[in-house]
Amino acid sequence: MNKEKRAQIRERLQAERERLIASALGTLEDVRHPNQDDLNDEVDLATFEQNETVSLRLRDREAGLLSKIDETLSRLDNNGTDFGFCETCGAEIGFERLLARPVATLCIQCKEEQERVEQGYAS
Numbered sequence: 001m002n003k004e005k006r007a008q009i010r011e012r013l014q015a016e017r018e019r020l021i022a023s024a025l026g027t028l029e030d031v032r033h034p035n036q037d038d039l040n041d042e043v044d045l046a047t048f049e050q051n052e053t054v055s056l057r058l059r060d061r062e063a064g065l066l067s068k069i070d071e072t073l074s075r076l077d078n079n080g081t082d083f084g085f086c087e088t089c090g091a092e093i094g095f096e097r098l099l100a101r102p103v104a105t106l107c108i109q110c111k112e113e114q115e116r117v118e119q120g121y122a123s
Ligand SMILES: [Zn+2]
Pocket: 086, 087, 088, 089, 090, 091, 106, 107, 108, 109, 110, 111
C-alpha cells in the first residue's frame, strides 16, 4: 500500500477517533458530574483526551474501538509496509475495505467466516 493510501486511512482513523472522544464528552455532559461543570463545547479535544475520565466513561464497545484505532495508528506508523494484510490468511485486505472500515484486521472472506462461527456459537 502506498504512502498516499496510508495517509487517507490515517485520516479516517483520526476522524473516527475524534468522533468517539466527542461522543464521550457528550456522555459527560449528560451525566452532569459536579466536577465537570466547567466543561463546554469549546473544550480542547486534544487536551481532554489525556483525561482518563474519557476512557472510563466510554461504553465498552466504544472503548474497544478506540483502542483498536490507536493500535491501528501505531501499526501504520511503526510497520507501514506490513499494514493492510489479513491476520488470518495473509491476503491483502484491500484499500476500499480499509477505507470503509480502517480498523479491519481480516480480509472480507475471513471476516465472513468469523461471523458465521460467532453466529453459530450464539444460537
Ligand atoms: Zn483473510
